Structures are given as C-alpha cells and as structure tokens.
Amino acid sequence: xxxxxxxxxxxxxxxxxxxxxxxxxxxxxxxxxxxxxxxxxxxxxxxxxxxxxxxxxxxxxxxxxxxxxxxxxxxxxxxxxxxxxxxxxxxxxxxxxxxxxxxxxxxxxxxxxxxxxxxxxxxxxxxxxxxxxxxxxxxxxxxxxxxxxxxxxxxxxxxxxxxxxxxxxxxxxxxxxxxxxxxxxxxxxxxxxxxxxxxxxxxxxxxxxxxxxxxxxxxxxxxxxxxxxxxxxxxxxxxxxxxxxxxxxxxxxxxxxxxxxxxxxxxxxxxxxxxxxxxxxxxxxxxxxxxxxxxxxxxxxxxxxxxxxxxxxxxxxxxxxxxxxxxxxxxxxxxxxxxxxxxxxxxxxxxxxxxxxxxxxxxxxxxxxxxxxxxxxxxxxxxxxxxxxxxxxxxxxxxxxxxxxxxxxxxxxxxxxxxxxxxxxxxxxxxxxxxxxxxxxxxxxxxxxxxxxxxxxxxxxxxx
Numbered sequence: 001x002x003x004x005x006x007x008x009x010x011x012x013x014x015x016x017x018x019x020x021x022x023x024x025x026x027x028x029x030x031x032x033x034x035x036x037x038x039x040x041x042x043x044x045x046x047x048x049x050x051x052x053x054x055x056x057x058x059x060x061x062x063x064x065x066x067x068x069x070x071x072x073x074x075x076x077x078x079x080x081x082x083x084x085x086x087x088x089x090x091x092x093x094x095x096x097x098x099x100x101x102x103x104x105x106x107x108x109x110x111x112x113x114x115x116x117x118x119x120x121x122x123x124x125x126x127x128x129x130x131x132x133x134x135x136x137x138x139x140x141x142x143x144x145x146x147x148x149x150x151x152x153x154x155x156x157x158x159x160x161x162x163x164x165x166x167x168x169x170x171x172x173x174x175x176x177x178x179x180x181x182x183x184x185x186x187x188x189x190x191x192x193x194x195x196x197x198x199x200x201x202x203x204x205x206x207x208x209x210x211x212x213x214x215x216x217x218x219x220x221x222x223x224x225x226x227x228x229x230x231x232x233x234x235x236x237x238x239x240x241x242x243x244x245x246x247x248x249x250x251x252x253x254x255x256x257x258x259x260x261x262x263x264x265x266x267x268x269x270x271x272x273x274x275x276x277x278x279x280x281x282x283x284x285x286x287x288x289x290x291x292x293x294x295x296x297x298x299x300x301x302x303x304x305x306x307x308x309x310x311x312x313x314x315x316x317x318x319x320x321x322x323x324x325x326x327x328x329x330x331x332x333x334x335x336x337x338x339x340x341x342x343x344x345x346x347x348x349x350x351x352x353x354x355x356x357x358x359x360x361x362x363x364x365x366x367x368x369x370x371x372x373x374x375x376x377x378x379x380x381x382x383x384x385x386x387x388x389x390x391x392x393x394x395x396x397x398x399x400x401x402x403x404x405x406x407x408x409x410x411x412x413x414x415x416x417x418x419x420x421x422x423x424x425x426x427x428x429x430x431x432x433x434x435x436x437x438x439x440x441x442x443x444x445x446x447x448x449x450x451x452x453x454x455x456x457x458x459x460x461x462x463x464x
Contacts, residue, residue: 003229003250007133008177010253011164016125023259024440027127029412030092030264032436034085034102035066035452036416039423040341041087042067046198050080050205063111066452067423074111075212081107083205086154088341089323090270090419091204095376096135096249096258097161098142099153104162104207105130112166112212113445120435120442126165128259130211134161135258137229139249141240146192147306149240155190155203156239162211170215175226182224183214185235195272196313196324263403265377266412269339271323274307276399277380278326282333284394285384293334293357295386301326302366302381304373315358322349327361330382341418377402424454 041047042065051068059073065080072080085091085103094101109126112118118126138145138157146153163184167177187210190203218224228235229250236245269279278301285291303311303326313321313328322328322344331354332343342348369379377398384392398404407415413433420429428451435448442448 002227003247004178004181004227006250006253007136007164007181007229008174011129011133011168011177012172012174014125014129014168014254016121018254019125019128020257020260023128023257024124026259026263027124027131028437028439029266030102030131031106031124031127031439032416032433033092033266033412034106035432035436036419037088037090038081038085038103038107039067039452040090040419041084041201042081043422044084044087046087046201047080047084049198050083054080063114064449064453066449067454069453071453074115075209075216077111077114078107078208078212079205081111081205082208083201086201086204087198088270088344089201089272090267090341092267093265093273094131094135094138094258095262095265096142097138097153097157098146099138099158100204101131101134101154101158101161101264102127103154103201103204104134104158104211105165107205108162108208108211109165109169110445110449111208112169112215114449116169118169118445120439120445120448122169123445124439126169128257129168130161130163130165132253132258133164134158135262136249136253137161137235140247141236141243141245143306144243145240147309148243150192151239152190152192152194152200152203155207156188158204158207159184159188159210159214160235162207163214164211166211166215167218170219172215172219176218178226179222179224180214180218182226182228183217183222184210185225185228187214188235188239192310195310196318196321198320265399265401265403266407266415268400268407268411268415269329270341270344271329271339272310273399273401274310274378275324275326275329276401277378277396278303278382279329279333279339280396280399281380281382281394282330283337284396285382285392286334286337288394289392291334291384291386291392293331293353295388296334296357296360297385297387299330299361299385300383301330301361301363302369302379302383303363304370304378305365306373307378307380308363308365311363314363316349317346319344319346319349326363327358328354330361331357424451428454
C-alpha cells in the first residue's frame with residue numbers, strides 16, 4: 001500500500017457532495033474565525049513588516065493583502081496574510097495536527113482563488129481537503145514530532161495540507177499532485193525554538209506560500225520524488241527520525257473526517273492553547289471562590305510535558321513571551337477576569353503587580369494526566385493555597401473552545417467583530433460576516449477578498 005497514493009486519490013477524487021455536512025460547517029466557522037484574527041494581526045508588527053515587504057517586492061497585483069489596501073502576487077499574499085493570521089496566536093487549533101490548520105489553508109486558498117476566479121464553494125472544498133490531509137499526516141507522528149523532534153507542525157505538516165488544497169483548486173492530475181507533495185517535502189520547515197518571536201507566525205505564512213508554489217510549479221511540469229510518504233526516505237523518517245510513527249491514520253482519510261471527529265479549537269483567548277485549561281481554572285477560581293491575587297499565597301499547576309514545553313516563558317518580559325507563559329496568563333486572568341488583545345502588550349506583561357505575583361505560580365509534571373493524554377486538550381490541575389491557610393483545587397480537562405465546550409454563534413461573531421474592527425469599518429464588517437457565513441453562494445472569492453482589502457493607507461516616507 002502506498003500512502004502517498006491514498007492522499008493523492010483523496011485530494012483529486014473527493015467531490016463536494018462527498019463531504020459530510022458537519023465537516024463543511026466546521027470548515028466554514030474556522031474560515032470565519034481565521035479571517036477575523038488575520039485582520040487584527042495585520043496591524044501587529046509582523047503583519048505590518050510583511051505588508052511593507054510585499055509592497056516593496058512589487059509582485060503582480062492579483063491577490064489581496066488583507067487590511068492593507070493593496071494586491072500582490074498570490075504567493076506573496078499568502079505569506080503575508082498567513083503570517084498576520086498567526087501573529088496574535090488567536091487562531092484555531094486541531095488536535096490531529098497538534099497545530100494550527102486554518103492559518104495556512106485560508107490565506108493560501110483565498111489568494112490562489114483570486115488568481116483563478118474560484119468560487120466560495122471551490123475554496124471551502126479545498127479547505128476541507130487540505131485540512132484532512134494535514135490532520136491525518138499529523139496523527140502519524142504527533143505529538144513526538146513537536147515535543148521530541150522540536151518541529152512546529154503548523155509549518156512542517158501544514159505545508160502538505162496547503163499544497164493539497166491548492167492542487168485541488170488548480171485541478172491538478174494525480175501525477176502532478178504527487179509531484180507537488182514531493183516539492184512540498186523539501187519546503188517543509190519550522191522550529192519550535194522560535195516560539196515567542198515573530199518567526200513563529202511566519203511559519204504559518206511560509207506553509208501557505210509553500211502550498212501555492214508547490215502546486216503551481218507541479219502544474220508547470222516541475223518534478224520531484226513522487227511518493228514522499230513511502231519508501232526509505234519518507235517525511236516521517238526524515239522529520240521524526242527514530243521517533244514512533246503510525247501510518248494507519250492515512251488509511252482513514254475520506255472515511256473518517258477529522259473535521260467531524262476532532263474538529264477545531266476556536267480560541268476564546270489570544271494566546272497559546274496550551275495555557276487555556278489553566279486560564280479556565282483561574283477564571284473559575286476568581287468567579288466561584290471570589291479570590292484575587294492579594295488572597296493567594298501560592299499556586300501549583302499540574303500539567304503534561306507538552307504544556308510545560310510550549311509554555312517556556314516562566315518569567316515573561318514581552319507581550320509575545322506572555323502568550324507562551326502559564327504564569328502570566330493565569331495571573332492576568334485572576335487579576336482582570338478576562339484576557340483581551342491588550343493583555344499582551346509589553347506594558348501589560350510588565351505591570352508591577354503581575355510581575356510581583358508571577359513567582360508564586362509554579363507548574364509541575366502531573367504523571368496521571370500524562371498517562372491519560374496523547375492528543376487532545378491538555379488538562380490543568382490547579383492547587384491554590386490562600387494566605388488564610390485554605391486550599392482550593394480547580395481541575396480543567398477540556399478548555400472552552402473545544403468541540404465539547406464550543407463557542408456559541410454569538411461568541412464567534414463577537415470575536416470576529418472585535419478583531420475585524422481593527423481594519424474594517426462597521427458596514428464592511430457586517431458585509432464580510434454575511435459573505436463568509438454564506439461562502440458557498442459566492443460566485444467569485446474575489447468579492448470577499450475585495451472587502452478584506454480595506455485598511456490604513458500606506459505610510460509614505462516624508463524624505464521621498
């Protein structure tokens with residue numbers, strides 16, 4: 001059995017009518033959420049730098065750089081929009097990938113869709129195909145690919161999902177699709193050592209760009225190893241060398257949809273998802289026990305290794321580091337009762353009250369949780385000692401935003417409006433909501449992209 005052939009057959013042969021209604025619903029919501037967080041991320045430093053780079057590169061004016069009012073080449077647009085989509089770490093997660101699926105899929109398919117005049121239905125179908133490919137590949141090697149291999153799956157594995165999605169949009173043959181996946185094999189990259197820096201969100205942009213370029217080059221006749229998931233030198237034994245691997249999830253593709261069984265985590269908090277169970281525990285502590293920072297002697301939080309590994313900033317000093325800090329996010333939630341985009345400014349992280357409290361919070365390895373966890377929401381077992389001697393426990397196994405505890409439609413729209421308002425006026429926000437919620441009815445995805453174009457005028461250097 002050739003696993004590459006299974007992925008190629010699914011990519012080329014799957015029809016819109018084959019896709020379960022629930023998978024389409026989740027894909028639509030994920031697309032909606034991704035576009036919203038991208039518009040907010042567009043004005044972050046890494047979003048602005050990317051936009052400035054694309055302007056200076058003078059790519060063909062085909063595909064929209066969201067929130068910046070100009071068009072560039074499809075691959076440049078995908079790189080910039082994908083980077084902006086992940087800039088705030090407010091984007092979705094899926095547990096099969098153990099990474100962020102939509103930040104590569106949506107920027108890639110919309111940018112390429114603008115070039116070829118794809119419909120909204122075409123783009124949604126391509127999203128589903130790309131999602132399933134990356135999630136099944138993810139399940140062959142995760143979580144060790146990220147935890148022990150030190151790879152960022154959003155980029156290393158997301159590249160293959162974005163490539164499959166773009167192959168489907170372009171209508172490539174099976175031979176071309178195999179070559180595109182082989183090209184993507186040599187494009188795949190992304191180290192977890194860059195978490196907490198601007199380069200982490202760039203990983204998502206690179207995956208989106210890679211997907212477009214791999215598919216386009218294969219369409220033009222460029223060749224590669226045609227079977228990157230078979231033989232002696234596979235993706236798995238190259239990128240997860242000497243680590244456990246199980247190829248059987250690929251055999252499930254098209255039979256069991258990851259969008260249905262595992263769905264996506266749509267984040268209610270703009271920070272690393274590994275901290276979300278701890279944040280929910282802190283929220284319960286504040287609301288159920290009426291406890292504030294001044295009442296607490298110490299907090300001990302039991303977590304799995306994956307959580308402590310990804311939340312490596314125990315004493316953060318910048319907003320980006322704060323997004324990867326259990327100590328900061330828990331302290332801020334207890335202090336404020338809510339986390340917002342403003343909670344992750346450098347100024348907020350360095351607030352004296354928070355910084356003085358942070359040393360009172362310690363994470364420890366919870367062996368019981370480790371045994372129960374492989375892929376899924378990472379539990380947090382919070383033990384609080386109050387200054388009056390009382391002890392309180394708050395255990396959260398599944399955080400808000402998971403399939404089991406989803407955001408409501410109103411919560412999704414509230415998040416979108418909040419994020420989109422950074423770039424779009426109120427009327428355009430509402431127009432965009434209507435278009436995305438009815439994306440299958442769009443005859444041309446460019447109508448949506450044009451609405452996303454609005455944003456601040458480019459800054460002109462006064463010396464020029």
